[in-house]
Amino acid sequence: xxxxxxxxxxxxxxxxxxxxxxxxxxxxxxxxxxxxxxxxxxxxxxxxxxxxxxxxxxxxxxxxxxxxxxxxxxxxx
Amino acid sequence: xxxxxxxxxxxxxxxxxxxxxxxxxxxxxxxxxxxxxxxxxxxxxxxxxxxxxxxxxxxxxxxxxxxxxxxxxxxxxxxxxxxxxxxxxxxxxxxxxxxxxxxxxxxxxxxxxxxxxxxxxxxxxxxxxxxxxxxxxxxxxxxxxxxxxxxxxxxxxxxxxxxxxxxxxxxxxxxxxxxxxxxxxxxxxxxxxxxxxxxxxxxxxxxxxxxxxxxxxxxxxxxxxxxxxxxxxxxxxxxxxxxxxxxxxxxxxxxxxxxxxxxxxxxxxxxxxxxxxxxxxxxxxxxxxxxxxxxxxxxxxxxxxxxxxxxxxxxxxxxxxxxxxxxxxxxxxxxxxxxxxxxxxxxxxxxxxxxxxxxxxxxxxxxxxxxxxxxxxxxxxxxxxxxxxxxxxxxxxxxxxxxxxxxxxxxxxxxxxxxxxxxxxxxxxxxxxxxxxxxxxxxxxxxxxxxxxxxxxxxxxxxxxxxxxxxxxxxxxxxxxxxxxxxxxxxxxxxxxxxxxxxxxxxxxxxxxxxxxxxxxxxxxxxxxxxxxxxxxxxxxxxxxxxxxxxxxxxxxxxxxxxxxxxxxxxxxxxxxxxxxxxxxxxxxxxxxxxxxxxxxxxxxxxxxxxxxxxxxxxxxxxxxxxxxxxxxxxxxxxxxxxxxxxxxxxxxxxxxxxxxxxxxxxxxxxxxxxxxxxxxxxxxxxxxxxxxxxxxxxxxxxxxxxxxxxxxxxxxxxxxxxxxxxxxxxxxxxx
Numbered sequence: 001x002x003x004x005x006x007x008x009x010x011x012x013x014x015x016x017x018x019x020x021x022x023x024x025x026x027x028x029x030x031x032x033x034x035x036x037x038x039x040x041x042x043x044x045x046x047x048x049x050x051x052x053x054x055x056x057x058x059x060x061x062x063x064x065x066x067x068x069x070x071x072x073x074x075x076x077x
Numbered sequence: 078x079x080x081x082x083x084x085x086x087x088x089x090x091x092x093x094x095x096x097x098x099x100x101x102x103x104x105x106x107x108x109x110x111x112x113x114x115x116x117x118x119x120x121x122x123x124x125x126x127x128x129x130x131x132x133x134x135x136x137x138x139x140x141x142x143x144x145x146x147x148x149x150x151x152x153x154x155x156x157x158x159x160x161x162x163x164x165x166x167x168x169x170x171x172x173x174x175x176x177x178x179x180x181x182x183x184x185x186x187x188x189x190x191x192x193x194x195x196x197x198x199x200x201x202x203x204x205x206x207x208x209x210x211x212x213x214x215x216x217x218x219x220x221x222x223x224x225x226x227x228x229x230x231x232x233x234x235x236x237x238x239x240x241x242x243x244x245x246x247x248x249x250x251x252x253x254x255x256x257x258x259x260x261x262x263x264x265x266x267x268x269x270x271x272x273x274x275x276x277x278x279x280x281x282x283x284x285x286x287x288x289x290x291x292x293x294x295x296x297x298x299x300x301x302x303x304x305x306x307x308x309x310x311x312x313x314x315x316x317x318x319x320x321x322x323x324x325x326x327x328x329x330x331x332x333x334x335x336x337x338x339x340x341x342x343x344x345x346x347x348x349x350x351x352x353x354x355x356x357x358x359x360x361x362x363x364x365x366x367x368x369x370x371x372x373x374x375x376x377x378x379x380x381x382x383x384x385x386x387x388x389x390x391x392x393x394x395x396x397x398x399x400x401x402x403x404x405x406x407x408x409x410x411x412x413x414x415x416x417x418x419x420x421x422x423x424x425x426x427x428x429x430x431x432x433x434x435x436x437x438x439x440x441x442x443x444x445x446x447x448x449x450x451x452x453x454x455x456x457x458x459x460x461x462x463x464x465x466x467x468x469x470x471x472x473x474x475x476x477x478x479x480x481x482x483x484x485x486x487x488x489x490x491x492x493x494x495x496x497x498x499x500x501x502x503x504x505x506x507x508x509x510x511x512x513x514x515x516x517x518x519x520x521x522x523x524x525x526x527x528x529x530x531x532x533x534x535x536x537x538x539x540x541x542x543x544x545x546x547x548x549x550x551x552x553x554x555x556x557x558x559x560x561x562x563x564x565x566x567x568x569x570x571x572x573x574x575x576x577x578x579x580x581x582x583x584x585x586x587x588x589x590x591x592x593x594x595x596x597x598x599x600x601x602x603x604x605x606x607x608x609x610x611x612x613x614x615x616x617x618x619x620x621x622x623x624x625x626x627x628x629x630x631x632x633x634x635x636x637x638x639x640x641x642x643x644x645x646x647x648x649x650x651x652x653x654x655x656x657x658x659x660x661x662x663x664x665x666x667x668x669x670x671x672x673x674x675x676x677x678x679x680x681x682x683x684x685x686x687x688x689x690x691x692x693x694x695x696x697x698x699x700x701x702x703x704x705x706x707x708x709x710x711x712x713x714x715x716x717x718x719x720x721x722x723x724x725x726x727x728x729x730x731x732x733x734x735x736x737x738x739x740x741x742x743x744x745x746x747x748x749x750x751x752x753x754x755x756x757x758x759x760x761x762x763x764x765x766x767x768x769x770x771x772x773x774x775x776x777x778x779x780x781x782x783x784x785x786x787x788x789x790x791x792x793x794x795x796x797x798x799x800x801x802x803x804x805x806x807x808x809x810x811x812x813x
Contacts, residue, residue: 023325025142029573031331032138034172039335044360048369049465052572058171059200061360061576063461065468068571 004076006041006053006069014042015076022071034058035072079120080239081156082128085149085180086164087173088135089454089577091192093117095164095222096132097589099232106593114148117593123229126236131158137172139179141291144504150291153185154275159239160186162231167197167204167219168578170347174338177213181247184277188235189217190227196578200357201350212341223583248279251333255286255326258314262286262307269303272296285311287327359578363458372462380459380481383450384489387443387482388520394438402431417618425614430607434599441595443482443493448590450478451500452582457574464572470554471561471569473506480510484517485550491515491768495775496594503570509557511776512789515768516553518546521717525763528721532742533756549764556796598775609770613715616686617708617723622679630676634669641665677726686711700762700801701755710762716769754812758805765797 003018017039020030034057035041042056047063054063086092096104100119109116117132133152134145141147153161161180165173180187191206210217216234220227250256262282266273272281272295284292285307296304315326322329365371406427413419450456456475464474476498477485483494494514501507518526526545534541561567622630638646645661658666681687682704690707697707705727712723725741728748745751767790768776777786 019323020328023327026571027325028138028140028142028327028331029571031328032140032175033573033575034175034335036328036332036335038332038339045363045367047367047462047465048372049462051465052461054363054367054461054576056360058169059202060169060172061363061578063572063574063576065464065572068573 002076003073006055006072006074007066009043009053009074009076011043011045013076014040015074016040017072018075019073020071021073022068026068026071030064030068030071033062035062041074079127079129080160080235081158082121082130082235083133083152083156083158083161084130084164085133085161085176086135086190086192087137087166087169087176089575090135090164090166090173091222092135092164093132094583094586095190095192095220095228096130097585098222098225098228100130106597109148109152114144116148121232124233124236126232128232128235131156136176138176139183140287141289143502145502147291153180153183158185160188160235160242162188162190162235164190164192164220164222167191167193168200168202170202170204171335171338171342174341175334177215178249178334178337181213181215182283183280184247186238186242187215188231188238189213189215190222190231191217191219192222194219194227195221195223203348203350205346205348208344209341209346212344212346246279249333249337251330254314254317255329255333258286258310259283262310265303265307269300271300271303282307283330286314287330357578359454362579363576366455367458367462372458376459376462379450379455380477381486383443383446384481384486386446387439387493388489391438391442394441395435398435398438399431402427402435406431420618421611421614424618425611426607428610428614430610437595437599439490440493440496440598441591443497444594445587445591447478447482447497447500448587449582452580452586452590454577454579456500457576460574461576468569468572470558471506471565472510472554472557473501473503473570474572475501476506476510479514480517480550480553483514484519484522486546489517490519490521491517491772492598492775494519495772495779496598498779499594505561505565505567506570508780508785509560509565511780512560512785512792513553513557515772515776515789515793516549516556516765518549518764519717521769522763524718525713525720526760528724528742528745529756529760532746532751533753545760545764548761552765552800609774610715613686613712613770616689617681617684617712619685620683622676622683626679626683627676630672630679633672637665637668637672674726678728681708681723681726697798699805700798701750701752701758701805702762702801703750706759710766713763714767714770716771717763720763754805754808757808758801761804762797762801765793765800767791767794767797 004015009015017035017037019037020027020035022030039057044054044056044061046053051066052063053066053069054061056062084092084096096117096119099121103121104117104119107116107118114134119130119132121128121130131152133149136143136146136149139146139150141150152158163177163180165177177187177189189210191204191209194204197204204219206217206219216238218227218231218234220231222228251259259279259282262285263278265271266278266281271278272292275295276284276292281292281296285296288311293304293308296307311326318324318326318329366375406423409419409422409427413422447456450459456478459477460474462474463477467474467476478500479494479497481489482497483489483491491514494517495511498507498510498514501510526542530538530541641664642661645659645665648659648662649666682691686708687704689711691704693707694702694704697703702710705724708727709720709723713720721741724745728741728744745756767773773786773789776789777783780786
């Protein structure tokens with residue numbers, strides 16, 4: 001178990017969100033989509049230019065830009 | 078009295094499909110007051126119930142950040158519908174219930190439509206509906222909106238709950254710190270009746286803790302001192318949380334909402350027969366469709382396909398429309414007496430209305446194509462793949478659609494392009510896209526380019542056309558960047574976006590979608606455009622030639638007839654449209670029409686548009702344009718291909734068909750004051766200057782204000798002029 005920034009995660013790597021350090025609009029949008037501590041995620045893929053990243057969460061697919069992924073810390077398995 | 082029902086739910090939850098299933102054809106589309114978000118309303122009749130149903134915009138949450146969320150919230154608060162039917166995607170229950178919890182916090186009466194039960198089943202998700210209903214203390218009705226399954230039961234349940242609307246207080250815990258603060262604030266609010274006409278006290282308290290801008294603003298206006306007091310309480314909680322737990326109240330609240338949902342689902346509500354994150358069919362498609370190498374190739378093929386579909390398949394219909402208006406014009410031409418009225422009806426009204434309706438088939442096909450891409454889920458993938466590129470210019474991955482349709486591949490049309498920006502959910506990016514798509518080379522600019530290229534660059538036609546396309550793209554993207562760093566400044570909207578599972582679109586949905594948008598175009602743009610086309614007609618007609626000059630041309634014609642052999646004159650008068658003429662008669666005919674064209678040129682020059690053109694000549698000389706070009710460009714505001722026909726009139730060629738410009742090309746190539754440099758300067762100007770007024774009308778409607786329409790006229794023309802002058806001046810230096 002180790003903590004890592006979501007941007008650094010490899011495709012197919014899974015983990016549990018440990019913290020989301022964003023407030024304001026970005027923070028709210030991230031949380032609205034279920035990216036809250038305790039949620040399990042799995043990196044599904046990256047866009048052809050490596051950004052945005054797509055991930056599997058609570059049974060659906062979500063995409064976000066790397067600079068948004070920066071605010072999310074994940075405890076990887 | 079009819080009950081008012083609001084349909085709410087996440088985007089892609091099947092909300093619109095359910096709305097269509099419930100209301101069928103009994104629906105109408107409008108806008109929410111003051112904003113451009115579509116408001117769809119309809120009626121449901123069944124089981125002795127009659128409901129007025131409003132389809133709220135799809136949202137994930139009820140914060141005040143996006144326009145859709147504000148609209149949905151305001152509707153609930155101000156219109157107070159009798160019940161909210163919350164469409165919940167059964168295959169993604171956890172996230173969908175997040176919105177449900179927020180409805181419950183607001184204290185509105187909720188009934189859940191548990192939709193996509195079929196999808197959930199194939200994914201191995203089993204849901205205990207009764208248990209869910211019991212734990213949430215809300216009626217839950219399973220539905221499959223696509224097939225209409227469950228809609229009767231849903232409406233019956235709504236009808237039953239309406240008769241017995243018990244909305245007991247809903248309270249969940251957000252942790253001790255926040256709960257305590259909530260209690261304190263709630264008491265203050267109750268004691269002062271602060272905003273209690275509009276909101277429930279606890280909800281207002283919660284919004285203060287969430288620092289909700291809309292509620293804060295309203296609070297500060299209503300009772301500044303109390304508002305301040307509450308803000309201080311909120312601030313101290315915020316400080317405390319940040320010190321002890323390194324978090325924010327709003328993050329805390331979100332965590333607890335999800336915690337509440339997770340706790341419910343864990344009590345045996347949901348059973349997964351398979352790993353919930355295992356690859357679904359949709360994900361397997363994505364492995365190919367968004368693949369690093371295959372993805373872009375497939376995307377280009379799909380976009381080309383859309384383009385081809387829109388412009389090739391609509392061709393026949395467009396032809397019919399054009400044919401009809403030509404026929405109508407001809408009919409009016411033959412049956413109205415010669416004079417101003419005829420000119421107004423033929424050139425002003427029929428051409429104007431024809432111009433508007435001529436776009437209708439294009440718009441229908443484009444929206445049909447885009448609806449397929451949107452409803453199937455592919456559009457979201459396009460945005461995902463291209464976001465990195467477009468973000469650099471301050472745009473959004475979804476902007477690409479509008480650019481392509483507008484003529485990103487030469488030959489589109491900015492009108493459907495502007496309307497295609499509706500798929501963009503981020504307001505700043507959307508505005509920047511709206512304002513820059515007219516730079517693309519639409520089908521109407523092509524005749525202008527073809528004319529100039531044929532006259533001056535005949536040896537390099539293909540290369541020049543490619544260069545023109547690249548200039549348009551580069552100009553549009555750089556302008557977008559400029560706008561986004563100046564007048565539409567601001568952080569890019571977060572890209573947090575769902576990739577919905579691929580779904581086969583339903584025909585009903587596609588047709589309703591397409592028809593609504595097309596009808597809106599006809600209705601809204603139509604009226605304005607008719608008015609403007611009459612004004613433009615008047616500008617190019619009035620005040621007309623002074624009587625003295627008209628007489629002079631008449632005398633010239635008389636003189637020609639007198640000097641010709643009398644047999645030739647008789648032959649010409651007796652002849653129909655296109656018979657074989659003797660050489661003498663043919664000679665006379667061509668001389669007479671030369672006089673007619675001369676008269677048309679003189680009349681155009683003395684018209685208002687002509688005077689504007691002439692008076693601007695001193696300035697436009699900088700870019701190499703004389704008064705003839707100026708008038709043509711003024712005419713181009715009606716539709717870009719008018720530039721060609723007006724140039725024809727200005728060069729005394731009579732009517733020039735934009736499809737066949739050979740004679741005008743030759744004339745321009747020889748005309749004094751024209752050089753390849755002038756042509757290049759005019760090409761640049763044509764790419765960038767004011768969009769045609771149909772586009773301007775659409776920009777204004779889509780941006781929500783005429784201000785932006787005016788901006789696009791002024792800014793684009795200034796930009797175009799600057800670029801043309803630069804090209805012409807720098808070019809002149811290099812040539813000499």
